[in-house]
Amino acid sequence: MRTTIRMTATVLAFAASVASAQTTAITGATVHTVGPEGTLENATIVIENGRIAEVGTGIRVPAGAEVIDASGKIITPGLFSAMGQIGLSEVGAVTGTNDAVQRGDDFSAGFDVADAYNRRSVVIPISRIDGITRALIAPRAGRPDEQGNSSRVLSGLASVVQLGDSGDYLTRHGVAVVVNLGETGSAVAAGSRAAAIQELRAALADALDYRRNKAAYERGDWREYSVSTADLEALISVVEGDRSMIFAANRASDIEIVIKLASEFGLSAIIIGGAEAWMLAHELAAANVSVIIDGTANLPGNFDRINARLETGGILAAAGVRVAFGAGAQTHQARNITQSAGNAVANGMDWDAALEAITLAPAEMYGVAGEVGSIETGKSADLIIWGADPLELTSYPEQVFIQGESIPMESRQTLLRDRYLQTDTVKPPAFRH
Amino acid sequence: MKILRITVLPLSLLFLLAACEQGADSDGAAPWSSRYTPLPSVATILQGATVLTGTGERIDNADVVMDGGKIIAVGPGLDAGSMTVVDAGGMWITPGVIDVHSHLGVYPSPQVSAHSDGNEATAPNTAEVWAEHSVWPQDPGFVAALAGGVTSMQILPGSANLFGGRGVTLKNVPGQSVQEMMFPGAPHGLKMACGENPKRVYGSRGTSPSTRMGNVAGYRSAWIAADDYRKKLAAAEKGRGEAPLRDLQLETLAGVLDGEILVHNHCYRADEMAVMIDIAKEFDYKISAFHHAVEAYKVADMLRENDICAAIWADWYGFKMEAFDGIRENAAILDRAGTCTVMHSDSAIGIQRLNQESAKVIGAAAKVGIDIPPERAVRWFTSNAAKALGIDGVTGSLEPGKMADVTVWSGNPFSVYTKAERVYIDGALVFDRHNPDVNPVTDFSLGTSALHGGAQ
Numbered sequence: 011m012r013t014t015i016r017m018t019a020t021v022l023a024f025a026a027s028v029a030s031a032q033t034t035a036i037t038g039a040t041v042h043t044v045g046p047e048g049t050l051e052n053a054t055i056v057i058e059n060g061r062i063a064e065v066g067t068g069i070r071v072p073a074g075a076e077v078i079d080a081s082g083k084i085i086t087p088g089l090f091s092a093m094g095q096i097g098l099s100e101v102g103a104v105t106g107t108n109d110a111v112q113r114g115d116d117f118s119a120g121f122d123v124a125d126a127y128n129r130r131s132v133v134i135p136i137s138r139i140d141g142i143t144r145a146l147i148a149p150r151a152g153r154p155d156e157q158g159n160s161s162r163v164l165s166g167l168a169s170v171v172q173l174g175d176s177g178d179y180l181t182r183h184g185v186a187v188v189v190n191l192g193e194t195g196s197a198v199a200a201g202s203r204a205a206a207i208q209e210l211r212a213a214l215a216d217a218l219d220y221r222r223n224k225a226a227y228e229r230g231d232w233r234e235y236s237v238s239t240a241d242l243e244a245l246i247s248v249v250e251g252d253r254s255m256i257f258a259a260n261r262a263s264d265i266e267i268v269i270k271l272a273s274e275f276g277l278s279a280i281i282i283g284g285a286e287a288w289m290l291a292h293e294l295a296a297a298n299v300s301v302i303i304d305g306t307a308n309l310p311g312n313f314d315r316i317n318a319r320l321e322t323g324g325i326l327a328a329a330g331v332r333v334a335f336g337a338g339a340q341t342h343q344a345r346n347i348t349q350s351a352g353n354a355v356a357n358g359m360d361w362d363a364a365l366e367a368i369t370l371a372p373a374e375m376y377g378v379a380g381e382v383g384s385i386e387t388g389k390s391a392d393l394i395i396w397g398a399d400p401l402e403l404t405s406y407p408e409q410v411f412i413q414g415e416s417i418p419m420e421s422r423q424t425l426l427r428d429r430y431l432q433t434d435t436v437k438p439p440a441f442r443h
Numbered sequence: 444m445k446i447l448r449i450t451v452l453p454l455s456l457l458f459l460l461a462a463c464e465q466g467a468d469s470d471g472a473a474p475w476s477s478r479y480t481p482l483p484s485v486a487t488i489l490q491g492a493t494v495l496t497g498t499g500e501r502i503d504n505a506d507v508v509m510d511g512g513k514i515i516a517v518g519p520g521l522d523a524g525s526m527t528v529v530d531a532g533g534m535w536i537t538p539g540v541i542d543v544h545s546h547l548g549v550y551p552s553p554q555v556s557a558h559s560d561g562n563e564a565t566a567p568n569t570a571e572v573w574a575e576h577s578v579w580p581q582d583p584g585f586v587a588a589l590a591g592g593v594t595s596m597q598i599l600p601g602s603a604n605l606f607g608g609r610g611v612t613l614k615n616v617p618g619q620s621v622q623e624m625m626f627p628g629a630p631h632g633l634k635m636a637c638g639e640n641p642k643r644v645y646g647s648r649g650t651s652p653s654t655r656m657g658n659v660a661g662y663r664s665a666w667i668a669a670d671d672y673r674k675k676l677a678a679a680e681k682g683r684g685e686a687p688l689r690d691l692q693l694e695t696l697a698g699v700l701d702g703e704i705l706v707h708n709h710c711y712r713a714d715e716m717a718v719m720i721d722i723a724k725e726f727d728y729k730i731s732a733f734h735h736a737v738e739a740y741k742v743a744d745m746l747r748e749n750d751i752c753a754a755i756w757a758d759w760y761g762f763k764m765e766a767f768d769g770i771r772e773n774a775a776i777l778d779r780a781g782t783c784t785v786m787h788s789d790s791a792i793g794i795q796r797l798n799q800e801s802a803k804v805i806g807a808a809a810k811v812g813i814d815i816p817p818e819r820a821v822r823w824f825t826s827n828a829a830k831a832l833g834i835d836g837v838t839g840s841l842e843p844g845k846m847a848d849v850t851v852w853s854g855n856p857f858s859v860y861t862k863a864e865r866v867y868i869d870g871a872l873v874f875d876r877h878n879p880d881v882n883p884v885t886d887f888s889l890g891t892s893a894l895h896g897g898a899q
Contacts, residue, residue: 316892427770
């Protein structure tokens with residue numbers, strides 16, 4: 011679907027806030043459900059208690075429901091940022107506002123960033139008014155910095171959060187353990203990617219052993235492990251297949267190792283980066299390994315990414331690999347996953363597959379697709395009303411709903427904008443608020 | 444065949460000065476001057492496109508005629524004569540994209556430390572270094588930028604220093620040496636940097652500057668020295684006193700005071716821009732553009748009144764304190780105020796899609812009722828960029844007599860689905876999306892990349 015670029019402003023005023031306890035019907039829009047029903051024209055979505063009660067055409071609006079006329083508009087599921095540090099990083103270069111990398115050796119796989127999450131971060135309103143309703147928050151990959159903070163090979167636990175104002179911010183806690191391979195893995199291991207793989211293998215073997223011999227270990231009647239108890243606990247559900255493992259890897263040879271490890275340990279594996287994943291599209295599909303890519307990174311930024319290209323998303327999706335966007339759109343610029351998706355479409359990816367990659371695909375990767383990712387009965391009502399094609403950069407959400415609540419379409423950026431759009435110069439701008 | 448030929452626009456004084464430089468060697472070129480020669484071209488007519496001229500005009504169903512490396516005519520129904528005809532029906536044509544802020548070649552791909560040649564971060568004033576002496580012409584980023592429609596760019600030193608050194612404007616053509624890429628006659632830039640970077644880099648070493656006031660003292664002291672150097676040179680020329688020993692650092696700064704080198708000032712915060720403008724007034728030089736001007740929207744009128752361009756990203760914010768107030772409407776507010784607005788990249792990825800970055804602004808502006816039509820937004824990465832670089836007399840718009848630096852797009856360049864189809868530099872086809880055989884491939888890509896003849 012390619013809609014003509016809109017050059018005029020049509021701002022819908024959705025004055026009434028939709029309280030989650032009431033019933034709301036949104037009528038008349040083209041709805042991209044990203045579910046089995048596909049795209050519905052002139053459809054109605056009924057929201058009850060924050061959930062989608064019904065979606066379809068020819069649906070009767072329940073008596074007493076608040077009705078939002080979205081005729082001529084487009085509705086998609088809320089967008090899902092598949093990777094990043096929203097709520098863990100306020101200002102990139104201000105150390106005290108960053109909680110996604112640790113210093114020292116106390117934790118590896120068990121480093122749980124969810125406890126540092128700040129739901130009042132200014133990055134959240136900025137992200138959600140552009141459509142981001144759910145996000146993975148994860149330890150950040152990074153080499154040792156000036157403070158000595160550094161990622162580990164096993165760098166910690168990632169969680170899924172919702173960006174609304176009310177309710178528990180955690181959609182699902184501890185969905186994955188993040189692992190650094192490639193050049194970063196080499197840098198934080200013993201200077202070789204082989205060392206990173208050995209460290210990972212040892213930890214996974216320890217987790218399997220710990221699971222079988224937990225009682226003996228706790229009695230002090232068992233061997234020492236390479237990682238702490240908290241780390242072993244985090245890894246048990248990984249080797250049991252209940253918790254994913256996210257591997258930061260770009261080079262084809264590193265991706266081949268991931269495929270091998272996934273098979274060997276029965277891991278639910280996700281690649282983040284995946285610059286050369288297109289070279290292994292069929293192998294990844296066969297191994298059921300998902301890939302999170304940056305839709306615009308097409309340069310050999312290092313020797314791990316020599317074969318980076320813009321067609322990766324299309325090639326992977328066509329081969330049947332589950333794809334999400336996010337590698338280059340983390341944290342402050344999570345909102346730009348629509349740009350990644352749009353560029354992937356421009357370079358061969360099916361439009362519906364690209365929309366799925368920023369909605370349902372990450373929800374499936376992290377085991378929350380029963381809750382979010384598509385517009386289906388029973389799921390949380392995370393919705394976006396768009397004026398035009400959501401992948402066009404000239405488009406913007408006119409209203410965003412998270413868990414059925416229409417969020418305030420305001421951020422500190424819109425406040426700054428509104429202050430400086432005024433041209434009254436009698437008093438300094440500080441008086442305009 | 445009758446083609447209206449219009450006299451080439453008069454070149455700026457800077458160009459004449461450059462042409463008169465002394466010291467030409469056996470190949471006729473002065474040391475450090477451009478050895479660029481346009482690639483072979485044929486007279487070509489691009490027919491039936493939507494043309495954004497870069498001057499603020501949009502012409503539907505129009506033709507563009509190029510011959511001898513120059514734009515000959517733009518308009519509907521031009522006579523094709525015996526020219527090579529390109530059917531551009533359904534396509535859009537703009538001036539070639541110009542990026543005023545790139546580090547291609549000085550921070551090339553792959554970004555290994557052996558290639559890290561963009562920041563001479565050894566002293567707060569390194570006005571003596573020239574970015575062109577660091578450019579690696581084999582950077583695959585140049586080719587990727589070409590596929591994004593980029594025909595010219597300024598390569599700048601980094602921002603660690605108060606005075607980072609001279610920037611160089613290049614034509615985006617493959618060259619064995621940087622001299623073969625240098626935009627003929629383009630003035631040098633001087634990279635200056637405000638704010639966090641210099642004070643962090645030097646303050647963390649326990650040296651000056653460690654504060655913003657230290658930054659300002661550093662700029663002012665340097666300009667005092669440059670002014671003194673200039674005066675001594677002028678006096679010696681008149682036979683009064685001995686000429687000082689040639690000093691590369693002071694020579695660059697004196698070039699600014701003489702109006703020959705354009706100041707490109709990395710500066711995020713509105714209040715710091717005001718301070719930098721006062722320094723420029725104190726020492727009587729001109730700031731061509733503030734780069735990364737994240738807060739320019741707060742002082743749009745001040746920038747317009749001082750004839751300073753604001754070169755910005757569409758939406759970068761939050762990565763450091765001085766970028767905390769970045770908003771997507773920055774360019775919209777500047778443009779509305781009549782301030783010279785420039786979309787820049789500072790990124791090997793971003794340079795490939797300055798059109799898309801501008802589209803973000805169009806969308807953000809529409810949200811608050813500001814209509815920015817394509818013919819207006821296109822100026823941000825064409826004619827306004829050319830103005831900031833001092834090359835607007837010869838490129839940056841589709842006007843007869845200008846260099847035929849032209850990008851043909853598959854559709855509206857502000858759609859995310861649109862791609863550059865063909866790129867012409869001085870009338871020569873240097874990129875054709877549908878004929879990879881004509882496109883350049885860097886030495887680096889040969890044998891390393893499965894996409895460019897390497898083993899898979």
